[in-house]
Amino acid sequence: GAVVSQHPSWVICKSGTSVKIECRSLDFQATTMFWYRQFPKQSLMLMATSNEGSKATYEQGVEKDKFLINHASLTLSTLTVTSAHPEDSSFYICALWIFAGGSTDTQYFGPGTRLTVL
């Protein structure tokens, strides 16, 4: 399987500041990465699909100007939460596809980043 890292693992910031979260694929090249958000005791909700070299595709209801995604290389995608507010406090998880061919393709997940906005 693939190894996915995220940095930082946790971050606390003041309201109004911007926070950048990195997602790295350590052993596979990933043309597609996914960003999820998880609120306490809730399931994962897909925010956007990050495509290397092109614009990200955002899910309905996710503000693309607030959650900036950059996928500049095959091993790195970044999510920047701009002008963060307390309601943005959440657990952010990235994932990447490993295409084995067919219906066994699966996503590999990073360890997540806990964002707390004061």
Added chain:
Amino acid sequence: KQEVTQIPAALSVPEGENLVLNCSFTDSAIYNLQWFRQDPGKGLTSLLLIQSSQREQTSGRLNASLDKSSGRSTLYIAASQPGDSATYLCAVRYNTDKLIFGTGTRLQVFP
């Protein structure tokens, strides 16, 4: 609308019990279904993946079944251990790159 739900939402059992976790999905035209484990404050670990043409998959003490026609999957955990304590998520993939996650079952196995 494609939705995935899981019951129970939480489960607390003594060590050694056999467990059944349930997952249901509204659209039966799935591509595959996957069960994940999530430890508190951590990412997800894939446990089992069932293709749409399969009825079950097994890994160690875990067995997952799939009944597409009824829109259900179950995860069976045999002889539960305290180390099995975690949140278990099922996720359905349709004919896209996206996964739709269930609401999760928080499992606690006490000694």
